[in-house]
Amino acid sequence: MEPFTVLNAIAAPLDIPKIDTGMIMPGRYSRKYRRPGHPDYAEGFLHDLRFDADNNPRADFVLNVPEYQEAKILVAAADFGCGSSRETAAYAVLDYGLRALIGPSFGDIFNGNCLQNGILVVVLPQEAVSELWRQLREQPGARIIIDLEKQMVTAPRGDTYAFDIEPTRKKRLLLGLDDVGVTMEYMSKIEVFEERHRKVLSWLAPII
Amino acid sequence: MPTVPFTMFQKVWDRHVVAKAPEGEELLFVDRSFIIEGNAFLGFDQLRIAGRKVRKPLQNIAITDHYLPTLNRAAGMGGFTNPEIRRVVEMQNENAAEFGLEHIDITDPRQGIAHVIAAELGLTQPGLLITCNDSHTATNGALGALAMPVGASNQLSHVMATQTLWQKRPKVMRITIDGVLPPGTTSKDAILAVIARVGIGGGVGYAIEFAGSTVRAMSMDARLTVCNMSVEAGARIGMITPDDTTYSYMCGRPYAPKGAEWDKAMAFWRSLPTDDGARFDREVHIDVSNLAPVVSWGTNPEDSLPITASVPHPTDYADPEQRRRVERALRYMKLTPGMHLTDITIDRVFIGSCTNGRLEDLRAAANVLKGRRAVVPAMISPGSTAIKQQAEAEGLDRIFIAAGFEWRHSSCSMCNGSNGDVVAPGERSASTTNRNFEGRQGPDAMTHIMSPPMAAAAAVTGKLTDVRTL
Structure with missing residues (x-):
């Protein structure tokens, strides 16, 4: 996993609430094979919002606006990514x-799932998000800075917003650690646990 | 001696903590992992790239459900019409074989939707920690298991490689449902009413314990429906205290403990209920004594109302963000504010899914359809092959077929259309499933979710219908 430290990038405002994971990645794209390490799922991303039924880009959709082509940050609305676990x-x-x-x-x-893949998820109050939307619309292509170590978002105009993040996730993102690598160092503890667990849940012992 | 009272959630969670990271997340032991084919290929690829094996193959069971066709199943792997869908199932076959996992596959007589057969086979038991790469994993919590969804790539491969999972301990919410469900209503109506109250984001960061006299009186099939939709209230975990309903359901199931081990398991299970005086981070109470059948009108499950109500106006919502969202939902659903819900005409009916594809659901639908005819295309996909056979033994299939329904094989089917069973663009469906998001049942499809009797009633009239007036 690529470490996440400071990101200074173009941000796009996407103000549609409750975009579920099925809209983020429609089922007909989700079932396609993704070659490890290849960005094969880019096409499916928000596909039906980005393209119409004839597969032409919807000109009025924010990510199709030229200024946002290089965006690395999306400022989303409430409940983004609700729904299916895909x-x-x-x-x-x-x-x-x-x-x-x-x-x-x-x-x-x-x-x-985002944190597991090195994507930082920042939760800010709706008022702060609305302010970011306002500034990004005023100045399409404007940049936002996210400093994970300091847990701070800097808006295009320089106003700053602190955010919370679960400390375990913060550390692993900063260092680019993947969970399996960390867990392997706990293997002796897992084995001790299993010994005890087999005795308590003895009816499961044959499979543990 | 006074002891600290614990919630059921705490007891089961604590029982599975292997270690705690200095920063706070806990490493949990996974008793059973169910691996469904949807994107599991990503997790298996990760194992292959890292050169890892499945550490505890007997604790991991592969199940194929989402992508199976509901027609031509006798042809086995030859029964697919779409090569891309067939390929997803082939990858699951290949991965399960390569990594040495038991696989309840397309030809297995135990085949069914993971969240239906896990309980049916006794794989799910009270007090177990269960993971599955599907958001409706909380279904298994109806038996008092702590069941949570995992991502199909990183988290699934972590479970397979280590039999553990890193998790932040969630807060705990108790949702107490009291009152006798009135005639014409089911546990689906109760959980839709709960979601309408709590909201789709209301349970984020919580594990839910469903309690109260209504839940205690529910059958296991009904409880599974309730826990199934925990995630539609934002919670990844939903649980119900095990009781005599649970134990009699468990007894004799293929994977349930037997003999002396049953007695030992019972002693463990009886220690699980929440202690008197245990503290919850949030409490919600709901009385269902006067509940009317509930249907969804909008584009997420919290957009649900009694069938006697009308389509809301955006101006009914004080919050400007909600108002904008409702405007969009009404546009997508092609509905006019103020119209009666019973004036909404539908094009298609689907009965099935991990929410409402169980025997009790089929009996309730058949009860409505007996001697009546569907006026729109309608189909049923039972939650498992075993349920299909039992329904046929009871003659339910003949009632459905006489009513003009298609009696299909078991699959996740039209719930999300993974297998190609989709609602056509611009069509409106009445569906016993769990989600009504934009495009859930197919691009530009409009979905109204409801109980099996309500879906049956809609099939008969071609409109959203109060089953009590039929």
Whole structure:
């Protein structure tokens, strides 16, 4: 996983609430094979919002506006990523080229999947998000700075917003650690646990 | 001696903590992991790239459900019409074989939707920590298991490689449902009313315990429906205290403990209920004594109202963000504010899914359809092959077929259209499933979710219909 430290990038405002993971990555794209390490899921990302039924780009959709082509940050609306647990939605975000999402709330499973893939998820109050939308619309192509170590978002005009993040996730994002690597160092503890667990749940002992 | 009272959630969680990271997340032991085919290929690829094996193959079971066709199943792997869909199932076959996992596959007589057969086979048991790469994993919590969804790539491969999962301990919310469900209503109506109250984001960061006299009186099939939709209230975990309903449901199931081990398991299970005086981070109470059947009108499950109500006006919402969202939902659903819900005409009916594809659901639908005819295309996909066979033994299939329904094989089917069973663009469906998001049942499809009797009633009239007036 690529470490996440400071991101200074173009941000796009996406103010549609409750975009579920099925809209982020429609099922007909989600079932396609993704070659490890290849951004194959970029096409599916928000496909039906980005394109019409004839597969022509919807000119009025924010990500189709030329100024946002290089965006690496999406400032989303409430409950972004609710719904299905498909991790392809997180891959689609990544494959499209985004590294961070900012919004007032996120689907819980999606949030976890993003962090697992090195995408920072920043929760800010709705008022702060609305202010970011306002500044980004005033100045299309404006940049936002996200400093993970300091847990600080700097808006295009320089106003700053502090955010919370679960400390375990923060550390692993900063260092680019993947969970399996960390867990392998706990293997002796896992084995001790299993010994005890087999005795308590003895009817499961044959499979543990 | 006074002891600290614990919630059921705390007891089961604590029982599975292997270690705690200095920063706060806990490493949990996974008793059983169910691996469904949807994107599991990503997780298996990660294992292959890292050169890892499945550490505890007997604790991991592959199940194929989402992508199976509901027609031509006798042809096995030859029964697919779409090569891309067939390929997803082939990858699951190949991965399960390569990594040495038991696989309840397309030809297995136990085949069914993971969240239906896990309970049906006794794989799900009270007090177990269960993961599955599907958002409706909380379904298993109806038996008092702590069941949570995992991502199909990183988290799934972590479970397979280590039999553990890193998690932040969630807060705990108790939702107490009291009152006798009135005639014409089901546990689906109760959970839709709960979601309308709590909101789709209301349970984010929480594990839910469903309690109260209504829940206690529910059958296991009904409880599974309630826990199934925990995630539609934002919570990844939903649980119900095990009781005699649970134990009699468990007893004799293929994977349930037997003999002396059953007695030992019972002693463990009886220790699980929440202690008197245990503290919850949030409490919600709902009385269902006067509940009317509930249907969704908008584009997420919190947009649900009693069938006697009308389509809301955006101006009913004080919050400007909600108002904007409702305007969009009404545009997508092609509905006019103020119209009666019972004036909404539908094009298609689907009965099935991990929410409402169980025997009790099929019986309730058949009860409405007996001697009546559907006026729109309608189909049923039972939650499992075993349920399909039992329904046929009871003659339910003949009632459905006589009513003009298609009696299909078991699959996740039209709930999200993974297998190609989709609602056509511009069509409106009445569906017993769990989600009504934009495009959920197919691009530009409009979905109204409801109980099986309500879906049956809609099939008969071609409109959203109060089943009590039929």
